[in-house]
Amino acid sequence: MEQSDLRHQLLLLGLRAETAQVYERLLWVQQASEGELAAALRMGHEAVRVALKDLITWGLVARHDIQGTDRVVRAVVPEAGLEALVHRHQADLEQARIAVSQAFETHRRSARRADVESPVEVVTGVAVKVRIRQLVNSARHEIRRLDRPPHLFGAANRTEIEQLGRGMRYRVVYSRECLELPGYLEDNVNPCMEAGEQARVTTVLPVNMTILDNDLAWLARPAEGPAATLTIVYAGGLLEALIGLFETCWTMSVPLHLSDGGSGSINPADRKLLVLLNAGVSDNRAAETLGLSRRTFYRRLEQLMARTATTSRFQLAAAAARRGWL
Structure with missing residues (x-):
């Protein structure tokens, strides 16, 4: 992994830029003194000291006192600290979900007071799949999606592959549950990524949502028969909140890569x-x-x-x- 790639992953976990830089250095050298880190990274001692305090707090670094030397720190097994960081991001996602719900209620009450047409359309039953196909075919530039089970359609996504071939941009965040569904990685995720989809994965997602360009979004509640529900949100404050929710999930997710690597490097x-x-x-x-x-x-x-x-x-x-x- 190139240094810039690793640093990007550390930033996704919530580390500050200086903290990520110090931790990255410790991963490769295992242990170093505060002075050695400052010299190697060309950072001030105070900045290194603050970064180490953060890393020690998250359990990613431990002090290792050696008699007669400057105080030494070393990278430790990161599982516990990384788990804490992941939980913090999950809490951020939950706050985002709550904010979207509150934005919807605020907008709904405002629309009622102003006696204007609702920016939300609700479709139910067998019409749900038909409406989704109509909407997807109307997209012009980009489709963004938060993908979590259950799904309305089968694993294969021929429409997306055709649109990618015509130059449409897709950005999709998958929940880990998607990759654990039998056949979903092979029949849906991999073919779409090979066709040009930009994909990321995260532990959990708050909603199942699709955004078309910046024009509308829908939230799907998959079910059989009349219980299926599709909520379509048009331009307004609620749509802006949903776009913000997607971008937050995208930023905090891990990229999926499908590169073949060097020739003969790995099967x-x-x-x-x-x-x-x-x-x-x-x-x-x-x-x-x-x-x-x-x-x-x-x-x-x-x-x-x-x-x-x-x-x-x-x-x-x-x-x-x-x-x-x-």
């Missing part, structure tokens, strides 16, 4: 394994998706760790990205 099956692990898919679901037994899955994982001289999945993901495998 497609191992690359798919790394993609699933990087997306946070469980071991059982990843093994099922790959058609492997648990024993074979873990043997392949151990072989990749041995090949990259790593001892944890975090290190393996960093090494795989650095080598262009992700």
